[in-house]
Amino acid sequence: MTKRISIRDVALRAGVSVTTVSHVLNDTPGKRISDETRARVRQVADELSYRPNSVARSLRLQRSQILALVSDEIATTPHAGQIILGAQEAASKRGWLLMLVNSGGDRETERAEIRALQQRQVDGFLYATMYHQVVEVPAELADSPVTLLDARSDDPRIPSAAPDEVQGGQAATQLLLDRGHRRIGLINNFHDIPATEGRLEGYHRALRQAGIQPDDGLVMRERSDAVGGYRAGLAMLDHYPRPTAIFCFNDRMAMGLYQAAAERGLRIPEDLSVVGFDNQELIADGLRPGLTTVALPHYEMGAWAVETLIRRIEDPGTPSEQVLLRCPVIERGSVTPPGARPSG
Amino acid sequence: MTKRISIRDVALRAGVSVTTVSHVLNDTPGKRISDETRARVRQVADELSYRPNSVARSLRLQRSQILALVSDEIATTPHAGQIILGAQEAASKRGWLLMLVNSGGDRETERAEIRALQQRQVDGFLYATMYHQVVEVPAELADSPVTLLDARSDDPRIPSAAPDEVQGGQAATQLLLDRGHRRIGLINNFHDIPATEGRLEGYHRALRQAGIQPDDGLVMRERSDAVGGYRAGLAMLDHYPRPTAIFCFNDRMAMGLYQAAAERGLRIPEDLSVVGFDNQELIADGLRPGLTTVALPHYEMGAWAVETLIRRIEDPGTPSEQVLLRCPVIERGSVTPPGARPSG
DNA sequence: TCCGGCTGACAAAACGATTGGGCAGACATG
DNA sequence: CATGTCTGCCCAATCGTTTTGTCAGCCGGA
Numbered sequence: 001m002t003k004r005i006s007i008r009d010v011a012l013r014a015g016v017s018v019t020t021v022s023h024v025l026n027d028t029p030g031k032r033i034s035d036e037t038r039a040r041v042r043q044v045a046d047e048l049s050y051r052p053n054s055v056a057r058s059l060r061l062q063r064s065q066i067l068a069l070v071s072d073e074i075a076t077t078p079h080a081g082q083i084i085l086g087a088q089e090a091a092s093k094r095g096w097l098l099m100l101v102n103s104g105g106d107r108e109t110e111r112a113e114i115r116a117l118q119q120r121q122v123d124g125f126l127y128a129t130m131y132h133q134v135v136e137v138p139a140e141l142a143d144s145p146v147t148l149l150d151a152r153s154d155d156p157r158i159p160s161a162a163p164d165e166v167q168g169g170q171a172a173t174q175l176l177l178d179r180g181h182r183r184i185g186l187i188n189n190f191h192d193i194p195a196t197e198g199r200l201e202g203y204h205r206a207l208r209q210a211g212i213q214p215d216d217g218l219v220m221r222e223r224s225d226a227v228g229g230y231r232a233g234l235a236m237l238d239h240y241p242r243p244t245a246i247f248c249f250n251d252r253m254a255m256g257l258y259q260a261a262a263e264r265g266l267r268i269p270e271d272l273s274v275v276g277f278d279n280q281e282l283i284a285d286g287l288r289p290g291l292t293t294v295a296l297p298h299y300e301m302g303a304w305a306v307e308t309l310i311r312r313i314e315d316p317g318t319p320s321e322q323v324l325l326r327c328p329v330i331e332r333g334s335v336t337p338p339g340a341r342p343s344g
Numbered sequence: 345m346t347k348r349i350s351i352r353d354v355a356l357r358a359g360v361s362v363t364t365v366s367h368v369l370n371d372t373p374g375k376r377i378s379d380e381t382r383a384r385v386r387q388v389a390d391e392l393s394y395r396p397n398s399v400a401r402s403l404r405l406q407r408s409q410i411l412a413l414v415s416d417e418i419a420t421t422p423h424a425g426q427i428i429l430g431a432q433e434a435a436s437k438r439g440w441l442l443m444l445v446n447s448g449g450d451r452e453t454e455r456a457e458i459r460a461l462q463q464r465q466v467d468g469f470l471y472a473t474m475y476h477q478v479v480e481v482p483a484e485l486a487d488s489p490v491t492l493l494d495a496r497s498d499d500p501r502i503p504s505a506a507p508d509e510v511q512g513g514q515a516a517t518q519l520l521l522d523r524g525h526r527r528i529g530l531i532n533n534f535h536d537i538p539a540t541e542g543r544l545e546g547y548h549r550a551l552r553q554a555g556i557q558p559d560d561g562l563v564m565r566e567r568s569d570a571v572g573g574y575r576a577g578l579a580m581l582d583h584y585p586r587p588t589a590i591f592c593f594n595d596r597m598a599m600g601l602y603q604a605a606a607e608r609g610l611r612i613p614e615d616l617s618v619v620g621f622d623n624q625e626l627i628a629d630g631l632r633p634g635l636t637t638v639a640l641p642h643y644e645m646g647a648w649a650v651e652t653l654i655r656r657i658e659d660p661g662t663p664s665e666q667v668l669l670r671c672p673v674i675e676r677g678s679v680t681p682p683g684a685r686p687s688g
Numbered sequence: 689t690c691c692g693g694c695t696g697a698c699a700a701a702a703c704g705a706t707t708g709g710g711c712a713g714a715c716a717t718g
Numbered sequence: 719c720a721t722g723t724c725t726g727c728c729c730a731a732t733c734g735t736t737t738t739g740t741c742a743g744c745c746g747g748a
Contacts, residue, residue, distance in 0.1 A: 056733090
């Protein structure tokens with residue numbers, strides 16, 4: 001392992017001082033250095049393929065160009081990848097790096113991890129939680145720039161990005177309305193998380209805008225997995241008059257609904273249209289027919305959070321924003337107009 | 345934002361030199377400092393809640409206690425979370441931090457990212473690829489400690505961790521044999537990746553050990569998704585004599601097989617036992633009945649890779665090892681003895 | 689008294705960058 | 719010739735640690 005090239009080596013070989021090398025390579029404004037010298041320094045740096053040591057620079061500048069993503073268990077969820085990817089690519093595009101830490105939900109390890117990161121001179125934090133919700137930011141982070149991910153704070157000074165659940169629920173329902181459905185069921189989640197209420201509200205809004213009075217008999221709540229979807233599905237399909245379309249809280253529940261429909265001898269989409277939520281490709285692509293669903297903007301959230309965080313680190317005056325990102329509908333094959341004959 | 349406490353502050357307040365504080369807090373061996381002074385220093389450090397600045401330490405020590413996980417697209421795959429989580433927790437347990445970078449598969453950005461990380465004094469690299477395979481380590485990494493993840497190298501000096509596909513295939517097949525099945529089909533992947541061949545070999549081995557001559561008519565190859573599983577499933581179920589059990593290359597194909605079985609009016613597991621691979625919980629838990637499958641040791645791979653890497657950083661003499669990690673069978677409800685009556 | 693050895697600490701030099709404040713020399717001006 | 723201004727560059731301090739080498743004081747032995 002050969003010794004790493006330092007700025008001193010470049011200076012020596014170019015016959016100038018370390019100062020000059022630094023000024024040249026950083027294009028320090030207001031410093032007068034002849035074009036000749038500039039060229040020579042640059043060439044030598046190139047020849048030696050000199051790369052400045054970021055640790056030394058961090059120490060001197062008191063900033064590291066490193067962001068930390070700390071989360072409870074987010075790395076465990078199926079979508080984690082997209083959040084992390086969005087954050088990582090956004091950081092990398094701007095020359096920043098990303099550190100990853102997860103606390104497993106334990107508040108005490110969380111504090112310890114955050115302190116470790118602060119000792120590393122991390123410049124800012126992304127704080128992400130598993131289910132988007134109102135969140136108490138750890139006291140340790142009070143002095144550091146923070147952006148929330150898939151969560152928001154009561155404190156408006158803390159920027160955050162989360163999915164627009166209401167818009168997503170409305171879009172899903174609107175799609176069914178646009179195809180001509182009037183009796184549209186909702187198989188909702190049992191737990192009171194923001195997604196549950198948001199999607200319900202979106203469903204209601206779409207119906208009302210279409211002049212349809214929401215019918216509580218068409219809304220069920222169950223465990224948010226395939227078994228829950230199956231049970232609620234059976235109940236709803238046996239309900240009379242049966243809905244021609246059902247919007248499911250998520251794709252897992254939709255998967256259960258497919259099973260229930262098969263059991264009742266109903267074909268999708270001819271006899272029943274289905275829309276899911278989450279765009280879990282494993283499920284949505286795997287079902288027959290493919291599941292039309294609503295995608296969560298995970299990648300976008302990660303990217304937005306990083307961009308916002310960097311902006312606020314570089315210019316602390318930037319106003320805080322709490323955004324809700326659009327959830328787009330992803331069409332596959334589980335929606336047709338009611339009473340439609342199979343097309344092919 | 346109050347000024348951070350430095351070692352100088354501690355020294356000042358304890359009435360000793362910076363040197364002494366350092367010795368005390370690091371328990372530098374061979375340094376004589378009275379118990380009295382030790383106690384005082386520690387107490388002051390505590391009072392001020394002093395945390396050494398790791399950047400300065402990294403600069404001085406020329407090591408950062410930071411590992412980098414660089415991957416092509418691994419963060420995109422559904423399992424990424426587990427690998428990352430395993431790596432992160434193992435690192436954290438030892439006081440190390442993890443940086444994350446992914447190249448999107450582009451060799452050029454990969455080089456750039458690696459250089460950026462080396463400028464940051466990263467002490468070692470985990471290099472992970474999407475599908476485990478023999479891999480050429482980028483030249484940039486030649487001088488740094490590296491461990492491969494979900495991949496291996498032709499160079500035995502580079503340690504690696506990957507799933508033991510053969511053992512996994514064998515375990516899946518053995519489970520079916522143990523339940524009394526003799527005609528066991530295999531719906532394999534179309535692509536020649538290590539998983540394809542490994543799982544096939546495991547299947548063959550288990551059959552031979554049970555004294556069964558493998559029948560090529562019972563092995564099909566298809567696209568490794570639900571559609572592929574569906575098509576191969578139909579073909580295999582129409583095959584005569586029909587197998588009583590089928591081992592699928594992965595859970596997605598098994599999902600397709602469920603659909604094919606339903607279409608032929610066959611019940612799982614009464615009429616057909618099914619074993620998958622990957623333990624994609626979204627699918628395996630979502631199907632009815634739950635899918636018995638083989639889990640990939642993603643978490644363990646991440647953890648093992650970090651432990652190995654750290655060991656080799658701290659003691660470069662540690663011999664290199666290329667390990668294959670066990671893939672355990674996860675039983676759910678898709679396997680019964682052939683011809684069994686439904687139990688309840 | 690002088691010397692050697694031990695104890696308990698400290699000063700200063702790194703590590704590799706950035707940056708504020710000089711300081712020579714060239715040239716113009718009066 | 720003295721003075722002033724500008725150009726082009728460099729010195730040295732700094733960021734917060736670790737570590738090497740040194741040193742004052744004390745005690746015991748000759």
